[in-house]
Amino acid sequence: MFLNIDGHGLHVALHGSEHDPALVLLHSLGTSHAVWERQVRAFSATHFVICPDFRGHGLSEVSRTPVTVGVLAEDVVAMLAAVGVTTFHLAGISIGGLVAQCVAATLREQVRTLTLLDSNIVSLAPQMWKDRAAKVRALGLAAIEEAVLSRWTTPQGRQSDEGRGLATMLARTPSEGYAAGCDALAVADCRHSAASLTMPVTVAVGEHDEATPPQAGRALAEAIAGARFEIIDGAAHIPLFERSQAVNALLQRSVAGG
Template sequence: MNILDLGDIQLHWREDGDPAGAPVVFANSLGTDLRMWDKLVPRLPQGLRLIRYDKRGHGLSSCPAGPYGMGTLVRDAERLLDGLGVRDCVFVGLSVGGLIAQGLAVKRLDLLRAMVLSNTAAKIGTQQMWADRIATVRKDGIEAIADGLMERWFSKPFRATPELRGWRNMLTRQPVEGYAGTAAAIAGTDFITPTSGLTLPTLVLAGSEDGATPPDLVRETAGLIRGARFELIRGAGHLPPVEKPGEYATLLTGFLTAIGHH
């Protein structure tokens, strides 16, 4: 188990593949931990250095008191990469992880040579929507929103499988403070202007059944970045690496090959 001690926070991270390989870094969604990428990692080409981590307030990382700012989440990622000696990585961010990717690209272009924005946008939801959700979670716990989130996260066929229970458990076992703190960071983020100035190679992925960041919203964000490529994964909800890991791996591998990242 790898814990990086940054002083004010300890981040849990994991590395697969070749430690000397071209780095690919993964940042997951609100309410999940780094196991979100478990099905994807074995399907990626050999020889890459695959790094994933738990955001503050999630998984096995520290859970300081919230609310968190997006700048803090971006800085956590920046310090993780600096701490691990990572440069010129491809940063794959899903949902809030995609916001972190955009913030990192604006702040530290030396760390990223390309990014994959998955099931995300430059601005996700409204401040009022997030305020309502935070209030509910603080009053009644994550359990109170779990069933609604499962509908937004996963397609109907996937929700009928036994596996759904594991993802629901992952969500409800995240600390309320970490969930609410990260939700506050998303609520306060509007990256439309800074993201529209980005020109690094970008692959943008959406799920056709995504109820959290619908395809049209994701497509709009792709339109902000010059030369970005947009791909729709059919039959997948908000977490395509879970529902359609094979297709996700094919798209990601194709992108890495196209930019010569191997």
Template structure:
């Protein structure tokens, strides 16, 4: 298992694919590890050097202390973690694909570190994911009852009814993934999403952008994806049928086709 020191954190990552190929950075969603991308990695590594990593406090990456009871991390800090990982591995530039909070990180990178980013894919994300009251209620519940109490309910937002009925084994695995995320990592990143407004950042993005959304996503629905694409000059919007918030798990072939059709060789 590869680990590397990235500033004050030890980051867990995976780097696979042909040496010398263009690097494709995958930034995962809240409450997941980089294994959320497992099903699409084989298709992507035919053309790219694929870099996955666990966000701070997720998977096996260190959790940074929270700055306060009501203060979490920021999207800027999380984007800085991604840049620190690229620096530590000697990667100057990458295509970036971000899912949910990872898509917010990707927006920030494209806007404020344009020399480090080539093409960008924003998957099931938005410039603003709210309202803040929803996040505050969730944070109160997690502090009171713990992540295991909310993990089963998260599955209804992540996956369609059909997948949940057909793959109870998969769903139990993702319940475990959420429940075993560190409290600091989940709360810190939840507060980063709560506090983020990337609409001004979107207007600064000059890189080619593809926005993707599952047609049944209740967390960042198609209307949010449309608004995101409209706020970024030249952005293209694609919808994946029969997918909720985590299409890389639910419809990996469809997502891989869209990525390979958009990203240059």
């Protein structure tokens, strides 16, 4: 489904029946809605699964205005209104988890459960993200490809068919789309939203995640009253393919809690 949101052509993938409970899945930087393929397969028989593409990712247009986590959250809120969803379960990974926190704070009466994967509450390395944005704008995504992919999966996962698929998602992301996401991550701060997150919240992080390490996930969980914290054994930053069974089981437990 293609929508005009704030003057931008944005894409959202819809799976399953609109009569089933809605599950919204928000992707990571440099990927797209397709990163949730294993979860869509697992949940679309029982849920209306909604997977937006952020600005400059997947099939959505590159932003012509500055991007922040708040701007991406506003896009998601507008997309959900256009789709006609009133209550939903919400999950996000990495930057998608930051966006999910903002969406949940805005629509707290409508979010039944919130699942945050390999994410954080405030920017972990503002200068690194600023430097990365500048490098990508100057030299293109190829200049940071190896550094990014080495953190997304384990070495074994990198060699798998789906590991190669992740590399393709990154390569097909417009450089400006990725750089704008770096801009957003440099100033990301969801600490003001934490008190608003009164729905059941699950925070999980890969055991071997170097991008948002377990201590960052634990700090996120501790900032949200009543949040449950889990470690995904054997996982790196993007466990959605490599540890899909564990992620699906975790997401099922989270959804069942609401």
